[in-house]
Amino acid sequence: MRKECVAMLLAGGEGKRLGLMTRKLAKPAVPFGGKYRIIDFTLSNCGNSNIHTVGVLTQYSPLELNQHIGIGEPWGLNRQKDGVSILSPHTRAHGGHWYAGTADAIYQNIHFIDQYNPEHLLVISGDHIYQMNYKELLDEHTRNEADATISVMEVPWLEASRFGILNTDENLRIYEFEEKPAEPKNNLASMGIYMFKWSVLRRHLLEDHACAHSSHDFGKDIIPKMLAEGNEMLAYPFKGYWKDVGTIQSYWEANMDMLDEDLSLSLNNKQWRTYSNSANYPPHYLDKEARVNYSLLSAGCLISGTIEHSVLFEHVHVEGRSLIMESILQSGVQIGAGVVLERVIVMENVKVPDGMMIQTPEGAEPLIIDQNFIEQARESTTKVEGDLLWNQ
Numbered sequence: 001m002r003k004e005c006v007a008m009l010l011a012g013g014e015g016k017r018l019g020l021m022t023r024k025l026a027k028p029a030v031p032f033g034g035k036y037r038i039i040d041f042t043l044s045n046c047g048n049s050n051i052h053t054v055g056v057l058t059q060y061s062p063l064e065l066n067q068h069i070g071i072g073e074p075w076g077l078n079r080q081k082d083g084v085s086i087l088s089p090h091t092r093a094h095g096g097h098w099y100a101g102t103a104d105a106i107y108q109n110i111h112f113i114d115q116y117n118p119e120h121l122l123v124i125s126g127d128h129i130y131q132m133n134y135k136e137l138l139d140e141h142t143r144n145e146a147d148a149t150i151s152v153m154e155v156p157w158l159e160a161s162r163f164g165i166l167n168t169d170e171n172l173r174i175y176e177f178e179e180k181p182a183e184p185k186n187n188l189a190s191m192g193i194y195m196f197k198w199s200v201l202r203r204h205l206l207e208d209h210a211c212a213h214s215s216h217d218f219g220k221d222i223i224p225k226m227l228a229e230g231n232e233m234l235a236y237p238f239k240g241y242w243k244d245v246g247t248i249q250s251y252w253e254a255n256m257d258m259l260d261e262d263l264s265l266s267l268n269n270k271q272w273r274t275y276s277n278s279a280n281y282p283p284h285y286l287d288k289e290a291r292v293n294y295s296l297l298s299a300g301c302l303i304s305g306t307i308e309h310s311v312l313f314e315h316v317h318v319e320g321r322s323l324i325m326e327s328i329l330q331s332g333v334q335i336g337a338g339v340v341l342e343r344v345i346v347m348e349n350v351k352v353p354d355g356m357m358i359q360t361p362e363g364a365e366p367l368i369i370d371q372n373f374i375e376q377a378r379e380s381t382t383k384v385e386g387d388l389l390w391n392q
Helices: 016-022 039-048 063-069 102-107 110-114 134-143 157-162 198-209 218-228 248-257 371-379
Strands: 005-010 054-057 084-087 120-125 128-130 148-154 164-168 174-179 188-197 233-237 242-244 291-293 306-308 323-325 340-342 344-346 357-359 367-369 382-384 387-389
Touching: 005 039, 005 102, 005 134, 016 248, 016 367, 039 054, 039 063, 039 120, 039 128, 063 084, 102 110, 102 120, 102 198, 102 218, 110 198, 120 134, 120 198, 134 148, 134 188, 134 233, 148 218, 174 218, 174 233, 188 198, 188 218, 188 233, 198 218, 218 233, 242 248, 248 344, 340 344, 367 371
Parallel strands: 005 054, 005 120, 054 084, 148 233, 291 306, 306 323, 323 340, 340 357, 344 367
Antiparallel strands: 120 188, 128 242, 148 188, 164 174, 164 188, 382 387
16 A cells, blocks of 8 residues: 655764763764653654654664664554664665765665655654644645645744755745855745655655765755756745754753743643653652752652752752752752752763752853763862862
């Protein structure tokens, strides 16, 4: 039976700009929002959009990501004849090499797509935080009989030169694509979410593979080639929350955004749930001395100090007289008594000793704290009124 739409989820990113968080972990597997992984948002979008045939293309440090996805049960993708499939360049039937680019990643898995003979192919990334109904994108794509439909959103004009910009006519038909233009003509930025007519894209992928000078990338090669050949290409405006969490700063901002009730992204949206393959722990415990303001706490937390505008993962313990502000504490973090943390990201299972103060300098990217950081800080601290003080 022919599938209407198959999704290919690009999840092989190394994420070097996330520093210590991706030292041994693929970027889509990085913990987010108290109980999730970054990839959970895209997988949840697929399940909620009734797109149940999903190929997940992994590459860099895939083990933990593969274990997290499993058979796709939390997202409703554990189906007998399709569901979720993990696709690695190292496990292909005829060997293979690492993906040379986003388009090459799809090309290397043409055999997987062809077995479903889909009318349309959705290409998405596991690096973004957003909630989107792909079925609405598909409906607009088919209604306009487009060869490609690219999801776009308006970005601030001052930031437009950082994005791939799509120039369109009054009917949102794309006539030009500019990669990070110095003087952008508009502020419609590509979100890296593509809906293609599979027969058209397949031909372009074969031609691109045969081109020795191509970088095998959608934004740099496939999209410009399709425009040059006159393919029907449409922009699809997206009005909700979307963030590429590719840097420490953007990762921290997106976690803080979870605490803003005025934003359109909500983890408590019953009409559009975000699912994860995480354990169910009993409710977190706050003793009578604890004070928690505008923060997100996962289950299993023991809090005696003060938490302000922060995100805490499961099994985080914070002792009395400690103050945590605008920070992210990953699973199993242990905070001693009298600790002050401000605008930092504390990695899994780190133990912060009594009296330590760690604050990110004004205007700097949030500090990432691992156990090695703590040990170095202890060696270079000075005694100030009985407390340890880390001077950055």
